[in-house]
Amino acid sequence: MMKYLNKIIILLAITFGFISCDKNENFEILPAQESFQIVAPSSGSVLVLNDENPANIALFLSWETLSGASGPYTVEMDLEDTFSSSITLGSSDEKSFSLTVEEFNQFLLDAGIKVFAEMPIYIRVSSSTETTEYISLVVTTFPSSNPIITSPDSTFEVILSDITPDDTAITTEWTDADFDESSTVSVTYEIEVAEAGTSFASTQSLGTTEDYSLETTHSALNEAALALGITVGEVGELDLRVKASFETAAGTSERFSELITISVTPYETALPETLYIVGAGAPDAGWGWTSPVELTLLGTTYSGNVNLQSTADANNFRFFTEFENWDSGQNYPYYEVRGYTIDTNLVNAEDGDNNFAFIGTDGEYFLSIDTENKVITLGPPMVGPNCEFDQLWLVGAGVPDAGWGWDSPVQLPCTGTGIYAGNVNLQSTADANNFRFFTVENDWGSGQNYPYYVAEGYTIDANFEDAADGDNNFAFIGTTGNYYLSVDTINKVITLGPPQTSCEFDQLYLVGAGVPDAGWGWDSPVQLPCTGAGVYSGSVNLTNDAFRFFTVENDWGSGQNYPYYIAEGYTIDASFEDAADGDNNFKFIGTPGTYTLTLDTVNKVITLE
Numbered sequence: 001m002m003k004y005l006n007k008i009i010i011l012l013a014i015t016f017g018f019i020s021c022d023k024n025e026n027f028e029i030l031p032a033q034e035s036f037q038i039v040a041p042s043s044g045s046v047l048v049l050n051d052e053n054p055a056n057i058a059l060f061l062s063w064e065t066l067s068g069a070s071g072p073y074t075v076e077m078d079l080e081d082t083f084s085s086s087i088t089l090g091s092s093d094e095k096s097f098s099l100t101v102e103e104f105n106q107f108l109l110d111a112g113i114k115v116f117a118e119m120p121i122y123i124r125v126s127s128s129t130e131t132t133e134y135i136s137l138v139v140t141t142f143p144s145s146n147p148i149i150t151s152p153d154s155t156f157e158v159i160l161s162d163i164t165p166d167d168t169a170i171t172t173e174w175t176d177a178d179f180d181e182s183s184t185v186s187v188t189y190e191i192e193v194a195e196a197g198t199s200f201a202s203t204q205s206l207g208t209t210e211d212y213s214l215e216t217t218h219s220a221l222n223e224a225a226l227a228l229g230i231t232v233g234e235v236g237e238l239d240l241r242v243k244a245s246f247e248t249a250a251g252t253s254e255r256f257s258e259l260i261t262i263s264v265t266p267y268e269t270a271l272p273e274t275l276y277i278v279g280a281g282a283p284d285a286g287w288g289w290t291s292p293v294e295l296t297l298l299g300t301t302y303s304g305n306v307n308l309q310s311t312a313d314a315n316n317f318r319f320f321t322e323f324e325n326w327d328s329g330q331n332y333p334y335y336e337v338r339g340y341t342i343d344t345n346l347v348n349a350e351d352g353d354n355n356f357a358f359i360g361t362d363g364e365y366f367l368s369i370d371t372e373n374k375v376i377t378l379g380p381p382m383v384g385p386n387c388e389f390d391q392l393w394l395v396g397a398g399v400p401d402a403g404w405g406w407d408s409p410v411q412l413p414c415t416g417t418g419i420y421a422g423n424v425n426l427q428s429t430a431d432a433n434n435f436r437f438f439t440v441e442n443d444w445g446s447g448q449n450y451p452y453y454v455a456e457g458y459t460i461d462a463n464f465e466d467a468a469d470g471d472n473n474f475a476f477i478g479t480t481g482n483y484y485l486s487v488d489t490i491n492k493v494i495t496l497g498p499p500q501t502s503c504e505f506d507q508l509y510l511v512g513a514g515v516p517d518a519g520w521g522w523d524s525p526v527q528l529p530c531t532g533a534g535v536y537s538g539s540v541n542l543t544n545d546a547f548r549f550f551t552v553e554n555d556w557g558s559g560q561n562y563p564y565y566i567a568e569g570y571t572i573d574a575s576f577e578d579a580a581d582g583d584n585n586f587k588f589i590g591t592p593g594t595y596t597l598t599l600d601t602v603n604k605v606i607t608l609e
Helices: 002-024 101-110 218-227 332-337 450-455 562-567
Strands: 036-040 045-048 057-065 073-078 087-092 096-100 119-126 135-140 148-151 157-159 168-175 188-195 204-209 213-217 236-248 251-256 260-265 274-278 293-298 301-308 316-320 346-348 356-358 363-370 375-379 391-395 410-416 419-426 434-438 464-466 474-476 481-488 493-497 507-511 526-532 535-542 546-550 576-578 586-588 593-600 605-608
Touching (some): 057 101, 087 101, 148 236, 168 218, 213 218, 218 236, 218 260, 274 301, 391 419, 410 535, 410 593, 419 526, 450 464, 562 576
Parallel strands (some): 045 135, 157 260
Antiparallel strands (some): 057 096, 073 087, 168 213, 236 260, 293 301, 391 410, 391 434, 410 419, 434 474, 481 493, 535 593
16 A cells, blocks of 8 residues: 555656646746836926915825835935935825925925025835835025015115215115026116005115125115105105016016115205396395395206306305295305306305405306216306297198208207297198108107107197107197297297288398308398298298398398498397498308397397307
């Protein structure tokens, strides 16, 4: 029996041996499956973070374990795959982990990743016994902090000065933790101010920069303070902040610093319409308010004729900005410290009030105070009208004699103090009724359109409106015809009225070598048109030679020479004299050039400007 059993065992062994050999012929060795690995996201994924939805999930990790290990699990991040300086992002008892956009962005910034820079990071998950292989992600962050003002603080106070308007009044400095010089994104910083306590409902800009500091001058801060309603000469409070702006794919992103509150005292910049001269040195005025001499403002210049005397102890005077207000005086040092160049005939009286003292020859002078160029001058008295410009120029389809070009612009000459006026043809044809005023011939940049005069506070005739044509020219909407157009820069009124044709002639003619565009002949006489109310005025090119006025073209017998006007009682500009050439023509003795020549038959003056 035992032999029989042994035979069975041997047989079975042989049988299994054959089977085993057969199986080995088809055997394939499989790699061992990792017991602990990150399933999502896949390595190499790109995550671009933005601040549009900070509470959304930005990072969702899931993993699996085949070993039966359980949590808690720890999630680590590093900027290098060595994990020598790893950061713990958090832990989970589950096989997943997530961070919001805001949370993940802050971790990345804390790790030193610059905003908007594409950077690789490495993430792995660990349990108490195992650690996954890392995955790599490419991330882009956005800034999470705001600029911080480091200087000044809310104790800052400044009294602004027009004596040093270009000096620095305040220097604002700040930091921006998420950006530095190595940032790849261009950030523009702007300093904004607003009236304190208004939550920046209305702001003024003190300037922009890409640096981390900005200097603001006295004049710039003063302008902002006045625009925000701070009272001249009184302490006012402004809130100040830094605005940071940069461009993203979604548009412009803005961040704001915390505000600080500063105290400022602004100075006056608005020029009064009139300066008053009071003092013994101006005998028509004297030291009282009964008859002060008035200087009218034209543009940025005060000017007018004034009698001055140099009598010892009676040659002093002062300028005043307000009538009957002694506190509004402006003495010699007032102008001196502001950098004015002052005529040598005017000195410091050193009389206790440091008034002006006139030390020239007694007489009448044209006194001018140019506040823009900071010059005070004395010159020969001005005879006739006085305007900022010799004339205004009209160009446009609405002025058919001119059209849109400089071949034949229509002149509106200065006919009185600050007044430009003359007869002008105007048309209201649709799409051909627009025009503009210009202060300089052939200079499109000198144009003054409808909104310009509105902003300057002018009352404009109802026959004009804004053309709304891109350049916002004037549009004439009245009846096509000839009108007397007046631009009064003193009273700020633009008016239209019936044409003034009260001249004896339509124009006067100028002929002679002193008028080189004409010469001694009738081929091209220069015309001086009637501009209304007995006034002939126009642009004339003059040289140092003789000429004559004529009332009738091609009629030598209609000439009116120098003695003719003297006999009629005219006051003639000092640039002209009797040529004493047999016909006693006019002779121009001034500086050759182009002038506005005005012959006023009502006031009997001949002026040159």
